[in-house]
Amino acid sequence: MKKAARVNWNAIEQEAADLLSRYIQFDTTNPPGNEAIAIEFLADTLRERGFTPQIIESSPGRANLIVRLKGGPDATASPCLLYSHADVVPADSDNWSVPPFSGQIKDGFVWGRGALDNKGLGVVFLQALTLLKEYAPPLNRDIILLIAADEERSSRYGVTWLLDHHPNLVKAEYVWDEGGMGLKQPNNLLYYVSVAEKKALTIKLSAQGASGHASVPRTDNPHDRLIRALYHVQHWDQPVRLTEPVVKMLQALAPQQSFPHTFLFAHADNPLLGSLLRPWLKKNLLFTALVRNTINLTKLNGGQASNVIPAQAEAKLDVRLLPDEDPESFLAALRSVINDSKVLVEIESLPVPQALTPTNTHFFRALTETVQTLGPAGQITPYLTPGATDSRFFRAAGMKAYGFMPMLLDSQELSRIHGIDERVSLANLRWGIQVVFETLQRV
Numbered sequence: 253m254k255k256a257a258r259v260n261w262n263a264i265e266q267e268a269a270d271l272l273s274r275y276i277q278f279d280t281t282n283p284p285g286n287e288a289i290a291i292e293f294l295a296d297t298l299r300e301r302g303f304t305p306q307i308i309e310s311s312p313g314r315a316n317l318i319v320r321l322k323g324g325p326d327a328t329a330s331p332c333l334l335y336s337h338a339d340v341v342p343a344d345s346d347n348w349s350v351p352p353f354s355g356q357i358k359d360g361f362v363w364g365r366g367a368l369d370n371k372g373l374g375v376v377f378l379q380a381l382t383l384l385k386e387y388a389p390p391l392n393r394d395i396i397l398l399i400a401a402d403e404e405r406s407s408r409y410g411v412t413w414l415l416d417h418h419p420n421l422v423k424a425e426y427v428w429d430e431g432g433m434g435l436k437q438p439n440n441l442l443y444y445v446s447v448a449e450k451k452a453l454t455i456k457l458s459a460q461g462a463s464g465h466a467s468v469p470r471t472d473n474p475h476d477r478l479i480r481a482l483y484h485v486q487h488w489d490q491p492v493r494l495t496e497p498v499v500k501m502l503q504a505l506a507p508q509q510s511f512p513h514t515f516l517f518a519h520a521d522n523p524l525l526g527s528l529l530r531p532w533l534k535k536n537l538l539f540t541a542l543v544r545n546t547i548n549l550t551k552l553n554g555g556q557a558s559n560v561i562p563a564q565a566e567a568k569l570d571v572r573l574l575p576d577e578d579p580e581s582f583l584a585a586l587r588s589v590i591n592d593s594k595v596l597v598e599i600e601s602l603p604v605p606q607a608l609t610p611t612n613t614h615f616f617r618a619l620t621e622t623v624q625t626l627g628p629a630g631q632i633t634p635y636l637t638p639g640a641t642d643s644r645f646f647r648a649a650g651m652k653a654y655g656f657m658p659m660l661l662d663s664q665e666l667s668r669i670h671g672i673d674e675r676v677s678l679a680n681l682r683w684g685i686q687v688v689f690e691t692l693q694r695v
């Protein structure tokens with residue numbers, strides 16, 4: 253890290269902003285994605301910098317980029333993979349204060365869809381990789397940069413496709429992904445490093461009956477049946493339960509709490525104190541989704557005319573299970589709560605089997621040390637991501653995936669992700685590159 257003194261950070265920051273601005277201008281809204289043209293642009297940039305990137309198409313217009321920085325002659329450890337996705341979610345330009353695919357640089361920010369999620373992270377990785385090549389002493393492992401398609405939809409043309417068709421190209425001990433971040437709060441700063449995710453599944457409920465004229469009441473109206481079932485689901489209380497990543501998270505946050513929470517958090521693994529902590533966790537906005545299974549009714553389908561009793565009614569539930577829950581047992585419990593054999597309960601999409609990434613690793617220590625050395629001062633804590641990222645596929649393939657966007661964001665900046673006026677500050681780009689550059693030298 254001694255040579256890092258020679259790095260011209262102002263130039264690196266400006267270069268990152270310019271690169272991100274141009275990358276945002278390739279509209280990779282998914283669907284349809286069209287990542288290939290943006291991937292080609294990144295590959296050109298890498299070639300200019302002396303790398304040999306590989307472009308792998310999973311389908312016409314859907315491309316993935318892989319580039320490898322070789323470790324030194326004595327490298328023995330298996331690789332570390334930096335992962336970012338090239339696709340973005342749609343942006344409704346009417347509500348934006350700048351055109352969402354303009355990549356404008358103003359007021360110290362790069363603006364546009366993908367600035368944070370996830371093109372900004374891709375540029376941070378790319379800049380750090382360039383610096384490692386130019387300034388770092390020989391590394392003890394290869395660093396792979398993967399920029400893939402289709403994270404925002406199914407990952408079918410991106411990560412899962414690569415894991416199925418080219419597993420050796422992306423095989424690594426560690427994966428650095430999105431999922432956590434540096435969260436600025438009014439009185440403190442928390443560095444959330446995601447080590448697990450909740451399990452997402454979709455469940456379909458359906459009821460059948462005989463269609464007929466609405467002037468004649470029937471006892472088997474499928475709408476009535478479905479509503480009764482949903483009523484039971486709504487009133488099914490999901491118990492609060494602390495899983496390992498949440499216990500670690502509470503313990504890490506303990507010093508910043510006031511009494512009695514400082515004590516309760518520190519002893520979160522003590523079941524006797526759990527009864528005091530659980531009601532509070534259930535009501536807390538941050539924790540409520542992290543300590544129990546959640547069920548949300550997201551779709552209702554049924555009926556064609558207001559004077560016809562339909563033959564069929566259907567509802568979809570978005571379910572997020574705690575990482576160690578078994579989907580089949582959950583389904584059995586759901587069926588007994590509904591308690592109506594005429595309501596069909598089916599799993600539409602099963603979650604990927606989850607693994608928990610350990611924190612007693614070289615990677616976690618290296619990241620912790622880097623953040624503590626670089627500052628600003630804050631608490632580093634493992635984190636359970638309530639949503640889903642591609643980390644679940646890497647974990648299922650046996651890799652240790654960590655979710656940490658190396659940026660310092662407050663809740664207002666965070667809400668721009670998938671929202672309006674997404675942007676990233678130049679200061680965050682610079683800090684992120686420093687974090688990645690230094691962590692990878694330590695790991």
Ligand SMILES: [Zn+2]
Nearest residue numbers: 369370403430
């Ligand atoms: Zn993302």
